Amino acid sequence: MLDLKIQINMTTVIVQQLTMLLAVATLALLWLLESARPFFKRANDRFAHARTNFLYAIVGISLTTIFSAFGLHALSCLAPYWSGVKLLGLPFWAQTLTLFLSFDAWMYVWHRLNHHLPLLWRFHQAHHSDREMDTTTAFRFHPLELAFSEVARFPVMLLLGMGAFELALYNLVLIPVILLHHSNVALSPTLDAALNRVIASPNMHRVHHSEIQAETDSNFGAVFSWWDKLFGTYQTPNAPEKITLGVKFIEPKFSEPIIK
Numbered sequence: 001m002l003d004l005k006i007q008i009n010m011t012t013v014i015v016q017q018l019t020m021l022l023a024v025a026t027l028a029l030l031w032l033l034e035s036a037r038p039f040f041k042r043a044n045d046r047f048a049h050a051r052t053n054f055l056y057a058i059v060g061i062s063l064t065t066i067f068s069a070f071g072l073h074a075l076s077c078l079a080p081y082w083s084g085v086k087l088l089g090l091p092f093w094a095q096t097l098t099l100f101l102s103f104d105a106w107m108y109v110w111h112r113l114n115h116h117l118p119l120l121w122r123f124h125q126a127h128h129s130d131r132e133m134d135t136t137t138a139f140r141f142h143p144l145e146l147a148f149s150e151v152a153r154f155p156v157m158l159l160l161g162m163g164a165f166e167l168a169l170y171n172l173v174l175i176p177v178i179l180l181h182h183s184n185v186a187l188s189p190t191l192d193a194a195l196n197r198v199i200a201s202p203n204m205h206r207v208h209h210s211e212i213q214a215e216t217d218s219n220f221g222a223v224f225s226w227w228d229k230l231f232g233t234y235q236t237p238n239a240p241e242k243i244t245l246g247v248k249f250i251e252p253k254f255s256e257p258i259i260k
């Protein structure tokens, strides 16, 4: 039992290191592709634009690392009393997949709440205010949004029985996907549509970053595109090249029910 625990811990560290390497490699590759094949033509200096987002990244990564360390420590202390999905006795792969899907569903719900609750929108709009969205926008989150997110995900992770390993595995997939769907790379429409059958693709996410509220209040998916399709918030990116990115409205339509 102890051996398995040590092995899982080692695996978690390897997955975390792999995530960091993959994040840097994906960021560098997308940055180059954005220069070679931009979707929207850019007039402003990309480095000056990236500087702001990297500042958000430094604050955000430091903050989430601290919160996450406390959260995961608390979860490991509570694990002997409640292990969530792990109580079902599923094979390891099925358990891992269930946790992965459930947590991505939570990310969808959390993102939707950020658009519907005025307090959350106040901070989430910092992410949407980027009018020159590119791969670096994936780091552009208000520190308070990240703090709220860390607090809100704690009971979800506890209920599901998620630990450091499952979170590391989720981040391994999430980070390259969000770097890609924020990027300003012009993928062929066929490739984008193929990706969109599974993940939130760049064109799908461009609709979400539109300055028109009816468009921004759609396509909330973080990794998978299925939640939007399942819960009726999916908007097909019919003419993504006509989208104007940014925020034009101040308050969310919080009086509208989330589930229609």
Ligand SMILES: [Zn+2]
Pocket (backbone or CB within 6 Å): 111, 114, 115, 124, 128, 208
């Ligand atoms: Zn959003």
